[in-house]
Amino acid sequence: xxxxxxxxxxxxxAVLNSDQVLARVGxxxxxxxxxxxxxxxxxxxxxxxxxxxxxxxxxxxxQRAGIGRDLDWQLAERIRRDRIHWLSRSxxxxxxxxxxxxxxxxTLNRELFLGLFEFEAHFAHYPPGAFYRRHLDSFRGAxxxxxxxxxxxxxxxxxxxxxxxxxxxxxxxxxxxxxxxxEMTRIAxxxxxxxxxxSEEIPHEVLTARRDRYSIAGWFRLNASLGNQIDPxx
Ligand code: OGA
Ligand code: MN
Numbered sequence: 001x002x003x004x005x006x007x008x009x010x011x012x013x014a015v016l017n018s019d020q021v022l023a024r025v026g027x028x029x030x031x032x033x034x035x036x037x038x039x040x041x042x043x044x045x046x047x048x049x050x051x052x053x054x055x056x057x058x059x060x061x062x063q064r065a066g067i068g069r070d071l072d073w074q075l076a077e078r079i080r081r082d083r084i085h086w087l088s089r090s091x092x093x094x095x096x097x098x099x100x101x102x103x104x105x106x107t108l109n110r111e112l113f114l115g116l117f118e119f120e121a122h123f124a125h126y127p128p129g130a131f132y133r134r135h136l137d138s139f140r141g142a143x144x145x146x147x148x149x150x151x152x153x154x155x156x157x158x159x160x161x162x163x164x165x166x167x168x169x170x171x172x173x174x175x176x177x178x179x180x181x182x183e184m185t186r187i188a189x190x191x192x193x194x195x196x197x198x199s200e201e202i203p204h205e206v207l208t209a210r211r212d213r214y215s216i217a218g219w220f221r222l223n224a225s226l227g228n229q230i231d232p233x234x
Contacts, residue, residue: 012042013100015194016107025196026111029147033198034167036187040194041151045100048093050153050191053123053214056085062125067135081130082206084122087216097121097216101149105220108147114220116146121218126163130213132206134168137219138199144222145199152189153214163209164188170201189213 015021015037028035056062062083067076087094101119109116126132138145150165157163165187184202187195189209197204199219206213 011100011103012045012096013104013194014040014042016100016103022107022111026108029112029196029198032184033170033201034185035196036185037194038190039192041100041192043192045093045096046151046153046191049097049123049151049216050214052091052093053085053125053153056123057083057125061085062123065122065124078133079135080132080206082124082126082132084124084217086120086122087218097151101218108220114146115222116220117223118221119218120221121149121216124215124217126206126209126213126215128209128211130206131208134166134203134205136171136200136203145219146222147220148195148197148199148202149216149218149220150195151216151218152193152195153191153216154189155191157188157190159188161210161213162207163211163213164207165195166205166207167195167197168203168205170198171203189215 011017015025021037025035025037062085064073065076065080065082065084066073067079087098089095089098098119098121101121105116105119108114137148154161167184167187169184187193
């Protein structure tokens, strides 16, 4: 069979294939600050990303994640326990995903008038017992992460495996410790699922995982000028 011309190819990121889905993404992000979709990433790409992450893990290429430059590792350990590896164009499968996210960036800019400038992402492995306490991915004015993205890579995730992503309503004040706010939604890290939320608005946390939890966390940013200010530092 002849390959289809590029413009007719079916994207591996489902939102790029459907104007209807895309419209819902735009609506959800604008109205409540988040969107979640199942089967959002093609199974073949999910499988290859998972395989890549397992290779990186076996080769000891995952690093303990930090939380900003001025906090020491001991404190970081109390806040997050995942292991990460930043994506680059160094491998075909990482390139494949970055190309899809680039297409999504352009689409979001067109649909939502956002001016997103670049995308960065890391693989993440949460070993059993790992979590990421409640946090914001970006602080208003101080940083330039606008939309957070999470792609999940776990087949057969069960309810008692834990590791859900909890999203909270946008903060009224800026204290991270109010503890009284109820969660807005709970997202299990199911293979093919994509979560999008506003980096500056939506506090969130990852509950303790009871088995190995694999994901790719990414951020669409306004510009590249504030490299090391944000959580986590590169
Ligand atoms: C993060 C994060 C959520 C998840 O890496 O900043 O919040 O579900 N990840 O992995
Ligand atoms: Mn986060």
